[in-house]
Amino acid sequence: MRLLKIEWLKLKKYKTFYVLSGLFLLLYILINYAVSRGTFSFEAQTGTDMKESVTLISEIYSFPDVWANMAYYLGWAMLFVCVFVIINISNEYQFKTQRQHIIDGYSRLDFLHSKVLLIVLISVVLTILYTVLSIIFGLTHGGGTISNGAEHILYVFVALMNYLSFCALLALFIKRSGLTIILFFAFIIFEEMAVTLLNKLGDLSVDKFFPLDCSDSLFPFPLGGLAKAALQKEELGIPDEFTSYVIMSGLYILLYYGIARWRMQKADL
Amino acid sequence: MENNTVLSISNLKKNYGAIQALKGVSFDVPKGCVYGILGPNGSGKTTLLGIVLDVLKSNGGTFDWIGYTRAEDARKKQGALLETPNFYHYLSAVDNLKIVAELKQIKNPNIDGVLKRVSLLERKNSKFQTYSLGMKQRLAIASALLSNPEVIVFDEPTNGLDPEGIAEIRNLIKELSKEGRIIIMASHLLDEVEKVCTHVAILKKGELISEGPVSTILKDEPTYELKAENMEALHTALQNHPNISTVVKEDQHWIASFTEKVSAAAINQYCFTNNIAISHLKENNLSLEKTFLELIK
Numbered sequence: 001m002r003l004l005k006i007e008w009l010k011l012k013k014y015k016t017f018y019v020l021s022g023l024f025l026l027l028y029i030l031i032n033y034a035v036s037r038g039t040f041s042f043e044a045q046t047g048t049d050m051k052e053s054v055t056l057i058s059e060i061y062s063f064p065d066v067w068a069n070m071a072y073y074l075g076w077a078m079l080f081v082c083v084f085v086i087i088n089i090s091n092e093y094q095f096k097t098q099r100q101h102i103i104d105g106y107s108r109l110d111f112l113h114s115k116v117l118l119i120v121l122i123s124v125v126l127t128i129l130y131t132v133l134s135i136i137f138g139l140t141h142g143g144g145t146i147s148n149g150a151e152h153i154l155y156v157f158v159a160l161m162n163y164l165s166f167c168a169l170l171a172l173f174i175k176r177s178g179l180t181i182i183l184f185f186a187f188i189i190f191e192e193m194a195v196t197l198l199n200k201l202g203d204l205s206v207d208k209f210f211p212l213d214c215s216d217s218l219f220p221f222p223l224g225g226l227a228k229a230a231l232q233k234e235e236l237g238i239p240d241e242f243t244s245y246v247i248m249s250g251l252y253i254l255l256y257y258g259i260a261r262w263r264m265q266k267a268d269l
Numbered sequence: 270m271e272n273n274t275v276l277s278i279s280n281l282k283k284n285y286g287a288i289q290a291l292k293g294v295s296f297d298v299p300k301g302c303v304y305g306i307l308g309p310n311g312s313g314k315t316t317l318l319g320i321v322l323d324v325l326k327s328n329g330g331t332f333d334w335i336g337y338t339r340a341e342d343a344r345k346k347q348g349a350l351l352e353t354p355n356f357y358h359y360l361s362a363v364d365n366l367k368i369v370a371e372l373k374q375i376k377n378p379n380i381d382g383v384l385k386r387v388s389l390l391e392r393k394n395s396k397f398q399t400y401s402l403g404m405k406q407r408l409a410i411a412s413a414l415l416s417n418p419e420v421i422v423f424d425e426p427t428n429g430l431d432p433e434g435i436a437e438i439r440n441l442i443k444e445l446s447k448e449g450r451i452i453i454m455a456s457h458l459l460d461e462v463e464k465v466c467t468h469v470a471i472l473k474k475g476e477l478i479s480e481g482p483v484s485t486i487l488k489d490e491p492t493y494e495l496k497a498e499n500m501e502a503l504h505t506a507l508q509n510h511p512n513i514s515t516v517v518k519e520d521q522h523w524i525a526s527f528t529e530k531v532s533a534a535a536i537n538q539y540c541f542t543n544n545i546a547i548s549h550l551k552e553n554n555l556s557l558e559k560t561f562l563e564l565i566k
Contacts, residue, residue, distance in 0.1 A: 002371065009368045014359055091357075100355035103322045104372050104412075105345030269324040 003114035004121060011088075020084040028077035032070065032133065036061050036141045062142025064149025068220045070134040071156050074126070075219025078160060081122060082167045086180045089115060089171035099269045112264045115168055116257065123160040130156050155242055159215035162249040165256045166211060172260055188212060214248040273300045274335050275420055275451050276321065282329035283316050283475075290316045292475040293330065298453055298468070303446045305466030305483070306455040307561070312472040314455035315352055318424050322349055334420075345373045348413030349422035354405040358398040362389055362408050365397060366415060373416045383411040386441070402429040410438065414445075421445060423454040427461060439465055459561045471561070492526040493536060494519075496549035506543040510536075522549065 011017045060069045092098040092111075101111055131153050135146060167184060174180040195213050198206045207213040276298040283291040291313045298304045306314045319325035321332045323340055334343035356365040363380055370378035384390045387407035392400070400408065406429050413421055426442065427435040442465050446452055456462050462469055463483065470480040479486050497503040500523070507516045507525050514526045525536075533552050540547050 002374070006368055006371050009364070009371060010357060010360075013364060014357075095357055096353060096355040097357060099324050099351070101372060102324050103344060103349045103351055104369055105341050105347075105374075106372060107339075107341040108323070110341070266326060268319075268326060 003110060004117050007114055007118045016087060017084065020080050020087075024077050024080040027080070028073060028129075029133070031073050031077070032137055035073075036137055059142070061137050063138050063144030063146055066134050066138040066142060067149035067152035070130060070137065071152050071159075071219050074130050074156060075159070075216065078126065078163060081126065081160075082163055082184065083181055085119065085122070085164050085167045086171045086184065087177045088118070089168055090175055090177035090180055093171075093175035094177070102269060108264045108269075109261070112260055119161065119164045119168060123157055123164060126160055127153060127157040151242070155218040155246060158246050158249045158253075159218035161253050162215040163212065165253050169256045169260050172263060208245050208248045211252050214245050214252065217245045218242065218249065274298065275300055276453065277333045277335060278317075278321065278330070279332070280330035281317065281320060281327050281332060283313070283320060283325065284328050290475050291320075291327070294470075294472070294475070294477045295330075296470050296477060296480045298451070300451060301449070302468045303442065303452045303454065303466045305462035305469040306453070306472060307457070307459065307462045307469050308455075308472035309457055311474075312457075313475040314457070314472055315424055316475075317472070318349075318351055318422060318453075318455055322351060322422065324351065343420075346416060346418060347420045347422060348416055348418040350409045350413050350426060351422070351424045354409035354412075356397045356405070356408065356412075359396060361394045361396055362400075362411075363393050365408070366412060369412050369415055375416055378415055379417075380415070383414045384408075386414060387411045388437070403431060403434045406430055407434070407438075410441070418450065420451045420453070423452065425456060426454060427456075427458070491530075491552045492524055493533065494522045494524055494549065494551040494553060495536070495540075495547060496522050497540070497545050497547050499545065502543075503540065503545050503547075506540055506545055509543075510539060524553075 059065060092101075098111055102108060106114075134152075138144070138146065167180075170184055170187075171177070171180045174183065191210050191213055195207045195210055207217060274297045278297070279295045280293045281291050281295070282289070282293050294313070294317060306317065308314050316325060320327045321334075322344065334340055337343035357368070360368075362384060366378065366380045366383070370380070381390060381393070384393050387410050389404060389407055389411060392404065397405065397408070406426070410423075410426065413423070423442070427438050430438060439461065442452060442454070446465075446467075454462075454466065466483055468481065469483050469486050471478040471486065495503060495507070504516060504523060507513060507523060510525075510527070510531075512527045512529055512531055514528045516523055516525045518524075533550055537547055537550060
């Protein structure tokens, strides 16, 4: 708790923190609000007329599909949070405050764990936000049983932890925010290309072995049940089984922690 | 380990790639001293302090903060300033010190007190990024004092300060020492070490050249700067002085050093009896510098 309190002291007067949180919230709520009101029609993609679009919208904002749908948009909006985590950690290097923390009496692991706890806290907060918003949208725009599909809460939490930990590790090694952000997005693009290429070679389901792609499937494309009927599942990359993706993401999170721990204990700061 | 030792360093080594920054340095810092680590730039002073503060990892050797099993506990009690002042640019002095206090687990930190001590109280709510270099350095010193430390580690504490600021900080260090605090201080300024420290370790290219009380390591023999109407006669007279060591010409003066302490009055008297009227006589502590340069040659 002391470690988190110190993190809070650093953040509570940091403008960038509020700007990025605000942007995230605004984007996440607005997208869902707009989609749920039918602002973006699915006509172009599906060739359906307006009437069917409305049905489709109410479908994806009903339980259980609202869980997957809200998770999908969270997958986009959380990129702001990724950027925030990168800035947060590279700032410590830029201001050399990570060095000063050690001088002032942190152990090297204290520093690492303060950031781990921060990431866990952010993931928990976002997961709660996701849960609350999903329930609100689900109840106001659709219907169904809330608990139906609620396993997505766990998927979202794991996927957030994986993405944010990856960003943290990247920042820990690169130490400069601009470069880290560029490399992070470049990595996402290259990973996507690699997965697509390998998938073309055959149905290998390789995506679950890639560090970020294994979590992308936990932010699934939002057509859920309807799409299953309309299209072939494989084309949309909707996994049959989320469990393997959760396990792979979990393994990657542990791997990042292991690397970060080894690095923190060994490196000159 | 001896009871009156604070920090014991044994055979510390550090390599940066092929460069050996520390080649096995050992010494003990006794209690009740102001311990100066003296050496030119690049001699390994900051590397040495970085290792004992755990921001750098050594390639060999050990260090021990006596009385602590976990080094981070020693660091929480200490106050330390290494190289640059490191603070959050977007926070004020007070907010930055609140973080330090929380980190060091200080119950009731006297933030105003330490800021007053370094004359920053009036600017306590200004953001760190608006501070001048000297103010940043003073904030770092305030931060080091926050835990009311028994041991203080300063790396080049007067770096970046103007002459007034330098004098202020040197006085502060002396005061802190009088309060019974132990100060470990790195400096490349001989003058500073001589004025402030009781003990000194001299480093050169990662090796310990000499170590001990300042009075035994840096012998204080003054030289004299002399000028007279008849410079030739003055030269001859000086060379005939029974205690003369060297006489060299520098600018328009003779610089004379003696094998033992000779007062300025005695020199004046000596020249007068040799019928030389001295127009300029000045005492320099240049030999100290010379001792230092000899040591690190």
